[in-house]
Amino acid sequence: xxxxxxxxxxxxxxxxxxxxxxxxxxxxxxxxxxxxxxxxxxxxxxxxxxxxxxxxxxxxxxxxxxxxxxxxxxxxxxxxxxxxxxxxxxxxxxxxxxxxxxxxxxxxxxxxxxxxxxxxxxxxxxxxxxxxxxxxxxxxxxxxxxxxxxxxxxxxxxxxxxxxxxxxxxxxxxxxxxxxxxxxxxxxxxx
Amino acid sequence: xxxxxxxxxxxxxxxxxxxxxxxxxxxxxxxxxxxxxxxxxxxxxxxxxxxxxxxxxxxxxxxxxxxxxxxxxxxxxxxxxxxxxxxxxxxxxxxxxxxxxxxxxxxxxxxxxxxxxxxxxxxxxxxxxxxxxxxxxxxxxxxxxxxxxxxxxxxxxxxxxxxxxxxxxxxxxxxxxxxxxxxxxxxxxxx
Numbered sequence: 173x174x175x176x177x178x179x180x181x182x183x184x185x186x187x188x189x190x191x192x193x194x195x196x197x198x199x200x201x202x203x204x205x206x207x208x209x210x211x212x213x214x215x216x217x218x219x220x221x222x223x224x225x226x227x228x229x230x231x232x233x234x235x236x237x238x239x240x241x242x243x244x245x246x247x248x249x250x251x252x253x254x255x256x257x258x259x260x261x262x263x264x265x266x267x268x269x270x271x272x273x274x275x276x277x278x279x280x281x282x283x284x285x286x287x288x289x290x291x292x293x294x295x296x297x298x299x300x301x302x303x304x305x306x307x308x309x310x311x312x313x314x315x316x317x318x319x320x321x322x323x324x325x326x327x328x329x330x331x332x333x334x335x336x337x338x339x340x341x342x343x344x345x346x347x348x349x350x351x352x353x354x355x356x357x358x359x360x361x362x363x
Numbered sequence: 364x365x366x367x368x369x370x371x372x373x374x375x376x377x378x379x380x381x382x383x384x385x386x387x388x389x390x391x392x393x394x395x396x397x398x399x400x401x402x403x404x405x406x407x408x409x410x411x412x413x414x415x416x417x418x419x420x421x422x423x424x425x426x427x428x429x430x431x432x433x434x435x436x437x438x439x440x441x442x443x444x445x446x447x448x449x450x451x452x453x454x455x456x457x458x459x460x461x462x463x464x465x466x467x468x469x470x471x472x473x474x475x476x477x478x479x480x481x482x483x484x485x486x487x488x489x490x491x492x493x494x495x496x497x498x499x500x501x502x503x504x505x506x507x508x509x510x511x512x513x514x515x516x517x518x519x520x521x522x523x524x525x526x527x528x529x530x531x532x533x534x535x536x537x538x539x540x541x542x543x544x545x546x547x548x549x550x551x552x553x554x
Contacts, residue, residue, distance in 0.1 A: 279520060286427055334471045334529045338532065
């Protein structure tokens, strides 16, 4: 499949959260058409585990959908930051904790049909209290939730944010087993 | 948690795929601030199962991320359509099949931090050949993939689109077991 060659490109909006540009391209059929593209910085999204192995979610009002949503902590990577640094900053801002251990477990585009945003998915643990102040995080409420509850909250639609569902189900499917296996190995060693 | 009261709202971009507006709001701390919002129609995203129980994915070039991606079929609900009708149309356009059976299995916001888009998640089966022509679907290639392969393609990052990961893992976790249980019941009846 051929990529779409850009004929011209121009910005129609420059914002604080994102920019919008229109690319004129040659599509798969060889015809000229336009692509409206939201330019958004790369982000991190984190599944944070507390000492009990419960997952820390954040509850916040989202103006775009006019609702309070339950999500995993996430945010944009700032200029000069790498994803690891963004994870440590975001967790201090959103859940007031510094993660002693972080692991990149995946990643995905949020809406590749029209937006450039890529999210690096992390697992974080060994959380220690450490608060950083940030704009727009004072309205955030934290909630520690057991894995079994998370499963039913996704099924029921109580958790209804794509990155959170993708991130949490990824953790539950691919990482939790590994963690449990490690715990079993540890307990065997103790015996 | 209080919702954010809108002080004023104005459009800065009106496009073909989405519009952009800026809302001036009173935030959680009682301060005036702005929210940049991408207005996008509601969509459907579908996990289509062929006669072998394999999942039909679509491969297409995504200009926003300058890559060819593997995704589940998805698209906007057109004016006058309900989600069921959009599922039947989209599958005919994207994979050339009419689904004899469709079930809504979930739903989620794609990027609630700045976009209004909500996706209704469906499971579709009993596929019969039926092609509908549509703009921008001629570059799409279909691929039937076994569930076990899907699992490793998500883990490896080969499938790296949030709605596809959320939709496929949702299917694998909550629906596949039900389907398998039903098959077992059927085979018991046959005996």
